[in-house]
Amino acid sequence: MKHLYSFFTMLGIVAIASAQTTTNVTFSVDMNNEVVSANGVHIAGSFQDWNPASTELTDTDMDGVYTISIDVADPSLLEFKFINGNDWSSVEDVPDACQVEVGGNDNRFLFATGSVGTTEYSVCYGSCAACGVTTVRFRVDMSAETVSPNGVHVAGNFQNWDPSTTEMFDFDADGIYETIASFVADSTQSIVFKFINGNSWIDPNENLSGSDCEDGNGNRVLLLGSENVVMSVLGTTTPVCYNSCGSCVLPSMVTLRVDMTTQAAVSENGVHVAGNFQGWSPSDTPLDDSDGDGIWEVVLEMAPGDYQFKFVNGNDWGGNGAGNVDNEMIVGDCVADGNRTLTVGAEAVIYETCYNSCPGVACLPDPEDADITFRVNMSDEDVSTNGVYLIGSFTSPAWQSGALALADDDGDGVWEITTLVSGSAEVLYKFANGDPFLGGEPDYSVEETGYYMGADSVEISFETDGCGVPNGFGAYNRLHVRSGLPEVLDIACYNRCSDCGTGIDILNVNEFTLYPNPASNIVVLEVSSAIRSAVVSITDSSGRLVYNNKFNSLNGSTSLNVSQLSPGFYQVAVVNGNVSSVKRLVIQ
Numbered sequence: 169m170k171h172l173y174s175f176f177t178m179l180g181i182v183a184i185a186s187a188q189t190t191t192n193v194t195f196s197v198d199m200n201n202e203v204v205s206a207n208g209v210h211i212a213g214s215f216q217d218w219n220p221a222s223t224e225l226t227d228t229d230m231d232g233v234y235t236i237s238i239d240v241a242d243p244s245l246l247e248f249k250f251i252n253g254n255d256w257s258s259v260e261d262v263p264d265a266c267q268v269e270v271g272g273n274d275n276r277f278l279f280a281t282g283s284v285g286t287t288e289y290s291v292c293y294g295s296c297a298a299c300g301v302t303t304v305r306f307r308v309d310m311s312a313e314t315v316s317p318n319g320v321h322v323a324g325n326f327q328n329w330d331p332s333t334t335e336m337f338d339f340d341a342d343g344i345y346e347t348i349a350s351f352v353a354d355s356t357q358s359i360v361f362k363f364i365n366g367n368s369w370i371d372p373n374e375n376l377s378g379s380d381c382e383d384g385n386g387n388r389v390l391l392l393g394s395e396n397v398v399m400s401v402l403g404t405t406t407p408v409c410y411n412s413c414g415s416c417v418l419p420s421m422v423t424l425r426v427d428m429t430t431q432a433a434v435s436e437n438g439v440h441v442a443g444n445f446q447g448w449s450p451s452d453t454p455l456d457d458s459d460g461d462g463i464w465e466v467v468l469e470m471a472p473g474d475y476q477f478k479f480v481n482g483n484d485w486g487g488n489g490a491g492n493v494d495n496e497m498i499v500g501d502c503v504a505d506g507n508r509t510l511t512v513g514a515e516a517v518i519y520e521t522c523y524n525s526c527p528g529v530a531c532l533p534d535p536e537d538a539d540i541t542f543r544v545n546m547s548d549e550d551v552s553t554n555g556v557y558l559i560g561s562f563t564s565p566a567w568q569s570g571a572l573a574l575a576d577d578d579g580d581g582v583w584e585i586t587t588l589v590s591g592s593a594e595v596l597y598k599f600a601n602g603d604p605f606l607g608g609e610p611d612y613s614v615e616e617t618g619y620y621m622g623a624d625s626v627e628i629s630f631e632t633d634g635c636g637v638p639n640g641f642g643a644y645n646r647l648h649v650r651s652g653l654p655e656v657l658d659i660a661c662y663n664r665c666s667d668c669g670t671g672i673d674i675l676n677v678n679e680f681t682l683y684p685n686p687a688s689n690i691v692v693l694e695v696s697s698a699i700r701s702a703v704v705s706i707t708d709s710s711g712r713l714v715y716n717n718k719f720n721s722l723n724g725s726t727s728l729n730v731s732q733l734s735p736g737f738y739q740v741a742v743v744n745g746n747v748s749s750v751k752r753l754v755i756q
Contacts, residue, residue, distance in 0.1 A: 324361025618644025
């Protein structure tokens with residue numbers, strides 16, 4: 169193998185930045201393996217307020233490599249992504265091997281130190297280095313060692329076994345040393361190497377003879393398998409311990425339990441869990457319900473750390489394939505980026521929940537199947553010749569491959585469809601101006617992004633306007649809590665929460681909160697800023713009004729007595745003139 173370059177070596181110059189306060193950075197991205205969007209190639213990052221449309225790269229020599237040069241002031245850590253288009257639906261998926269933090273925020277990074285006049289950053293789109301070049305992120309836990317004053321290094325056949333040239337760094341002082349190295353891999357698709365506590369062969373170095381991760385000569389061996397690899401304890405995202413195949417920290421026993429008794433059907437393929445602890449595979453980690461009580465569980469060994477995951481009713485993300493149903497679409501405080509969150513410490517963990525609900529929320533059956541009419545005003549859009557579509561968590565299959573065509577029979581610009589909806593009370597959906605599954609592949613560019621630039625260049629989103637939630641991929645989904653009765657939803661303008669030209673906006677969902685939720689006797693309604701007058705109403709799952717009260721003012725918190733309400737799902741609405749917001753309340 170021929171060694172090309174190592175990225176982390178540039179980190180050491182942060183501490184010695186000169187008085188120079190501007191660095192000119194040339195960003196280049198090779199798009200030869202991509203179908204380039206008609207909207208061009210863009211970059212968005214911390215240095216330009218994360219605007220996906222304002223900073224376009226160019227390819228003046230038509231070689232397929234798009235570039236831009238930007239002056240960056242002051243020593244700083246830059247975070248950014250490339251975009252094949254001009255909105256977040258077209259953003260690249262940055263590999264873990266070159267993210268700021270493994271399993272973190274999915275951003276690329278670069279240190280602009282001010283110590284040099286120019287810096288170049290050149291990669292293949294969606295990869296960590298040039299097209300065809302392999303990148304490995306090496307990580308080793310040195311917390312059990314006395315680290316040499318000469319630092320920690322890695323040496324192997326990818327860099328001619330030099331013990332001094334590939335240094336590793338621990339800038340956050342957590343005991344984990346890292347470096348990123350890129351090279352052209354040979355046909356064996358594996359590398360052999362070892363870590364060195366120092367910078368020469370006379371310093372202590374690893375000897376793993378007899379271990380299951382060595383090559384027979386005491387060296388580590390790593391199968392590559394792809395162009396971008398993070399070196400971790402096998403089957404986890406945990407760094408290896410120095411001179412060991414495993415982690416320095418003993419794993420904890422984690423029990424995951426999910427109650428499926430509220431679901432209309434459980435897949436004949438069983439129930440699975442998928443998360444960042446097992447590569448997000450919807451079929452690799454099955455749960456068991458051997459006693460037939462409807463509660464499925466699995467016990468796993470997991471290293472201490474923070475995890476994201478979700479349960480799958482079947483063994484496929486979209487419900488595709490015989491017998492598969494769906495995967496969870498959870499809304500609530502237990503969710504980040506659309507996934508459940510879990511922190512594992514040194515003690516055993518038991519995580520219990522209902523399918524599609526947060527832990528602690530009563531296991532209540534989904535509302536009855538019912539027709540919902542979805543309507544979108546396209547009068548401000550150039551409607552695609554392929555028509556207007558609805559995609560969501562409730563279609564079969566879910567999202568793009570199950571897209572439903574809307575119609576505008578009376579030509580008034582309002583497109584609509586009535587469809588039977590079953591499953592969870594929370595319905596996630598969005599509209600698409602064009603077929604989102606044309607040719608059998610998802611086309612994210614035709615979907616609503618769920619955000620737009622408002623006055624004074626302030627970004628407004630489905631979340632801030634109160635009609636949706638983040639989808640975990642830089643865009644937003646609409647959210648409706650269904651009652652189980654036939655419903656006709658309000659007309660919404662395409663990519664807006666309200667109808668076109670009405671001037672009626674949705675109250676920011678963050679402007680009022682309910683707690684406790686679930687509740688049984690008293691629920692507190694709290695507003696973040698004073699509201700001069702408001703009507704607070706509560707409706708049950710059948711749409712029946714069970715509470716209605718006008719307040720001359722709402723300021724701080726107000727207690728509502730719900731002790732007379734039967735267990736079930738309710739909707740609490742706060743209406744202030746033409747401005748309203750709705751939250752779901754569970755009574756148990």
